[in-house]
Amino acid sequence: MSRTLNKLNDKAAKAAQPGKYSDGGGLWLHKRPDGGAQWVLRVHVHGRRREMGLGPYPEVSLKQARQDAEHARALVRQGLDPIKQRERQRREQARNMHLLADIARDAFESRKAELKGDGKAGRWFSPLEIHVLPKLGKVPVADLDQQDIRDTLAPIWHDKADTARKALNRLSICLRHAAALGLDVDLQATDKARALLGKQRHKAQHIPALPWPDVPSFYQSLDGGTITELALRLLILTAARSHPIRHIRFDQIDGDIWTIPAEAMKGRKDATSEFRVPLSQEALNVIEQAKPFARDGFLFPSVRKGVISDMTMSKFMERRGMAERPHGFRSSFRDWVAETQSVPFEVAETALGHVTGGAVERAYRRTDYLEQRQALMERWALHLHAGSEKISYKKFTLL
Template structure:
């Protein structure tokens, strides 16, 4: 019965498996063989056709895998092959070690890093997971993470740090979605049902604290008159107010984005929240601010450079100015002030102000019909806003840009 002898009509027995010592291949039937090596070691081999090709699949040593277990494995692999699958590929996937959550999070972070608009957001994304998720299940393989694990991580911050907790939940979900797509886990994402075990969060204030628009002229007059505040910082703040732009858009602005002839600032898509290029018509006053900034910039490519000239001003510059002025608002809130002014003090259509703020048009039908950016009307609006902003406030007078 040694050598290449085949005995399909007579299957092997457990006693024979133990007794066989002559090197060779011994058939058990249906493509399953016991192979005895010259060294005396014994192993199981399954010969089947996989997707049209003959394949030999090792099933393990006979000292560890019994005859019954070898037959069971062989049957499962034959069924997979008969259904058109690849038993070897499935076995490789099953044997692959699933990464831990911490490892998976780092992988997802690295894969998505290039798509984020700035390094600060990229750092925040991974740091929140390192701080709030990893201590609870960072060392756990992604295929073993369940809803109770996510619940334990979110519960301590769900009510005290609501916005952060919501972001952490979303980011955990992103990592586990990736794990499923990569073949490391199956079934539903544990994040989907986690809120059922968490208390209802209170209403969060979604709007940035804003100054009533009627008080903006007085604020700008005070801003220009401030002492102890860098002049380039004051100019940047006034430019932010005059253009109704976001903080990052102003601080990272470059001279290459300015068309002085057309009095136009074109913010590239990569720096816009909505990911679309945004054109900002510049009022006469905004152009004066730019001229003053150029005189102070020392030839930097940045319009509002920091001390080194190669990096922009810190994003704390506006916050520090507001603190010195003891005004409990945010720089971003001036966009709300602008929006309120446009609604209450002008007759211009709502969509003109929305486009000035670079807001996304949620109504698909409206968005499809409005293909232009209403630049001419927005230029009129921004000139009106500038005139309003530099209007002589009660008890004072507007000051020159260089003051």
């Protein structure tokens, strides 16, 4: 390596013809016949010669090339390969440039299998997509801090408290996902942001529910024979959630038992097993009336494809001038049980598909109280026809 440095000057570099020109210290300017030029540094490290490109000329000036060359020679003096060091630095920079939007989508994809319906409803991702990513999506995840998060969620922290809380929790999952990928992130950023945001003023608002004495008149008014009305009737009769009702299939029904698959139950797929629902005679009548509408095995298909949406039933009640919503009928049923029926707590809760007791207790208690729930649902059906002469059932005794 020549010890004479700074042989070239800008004027000579610009005027040079195609060829190789030394600036000293291993720094060369290669000028090509096509008019292009490239800086190349030759160094010897670990017993072999290495050629390191320093960029095109004149985009990389003579002054900048000399600075970069000196930095590389300093690494050689430390026994380091400047080419490998540069590659390592580029990998770290690329790794730390992952944007939050990309990390969030990757985190969502990796968790789809754990989510109900593979997350197709969008409820897991939507708090991020609507309230976080528009502001922070293009921020490298390594640069994300508590102030960024605080400023993003502050506008909804009190007015949309539940959504803001979900967004913060999802963001925490994204940061843990980024850390698992090897990215340098602040895992405490969401906790710090929560401290900056303070306690929420919001109080949880329960879904409006029709008082249980008023449910019979509404149920009996569902006499139009439409898919929406039949779905609402079955929802009320079974006290089930909207999702399994809307996705009910003929192959899930065996006699007077409807078996809801595990993935259709609320929560994670691995959080519960399939659930048996006893069908009252009235529920079987509703299913029979819905058969002509069935398509592709679904009892309540939509007009175009798939099944009716949750909004379909909600809008139906809204057009009736009601503030109550379909999910509220579960509360109506539970209040009716509490105020009029002498049944064990476990039976009443199981009728709603709720899990009761601790893990050890559940491990020893294998029953789902099917016979007792069958009698309970028949009594519920009788209540729904209070004052009506449409049906007549035998008396059932709760065990």
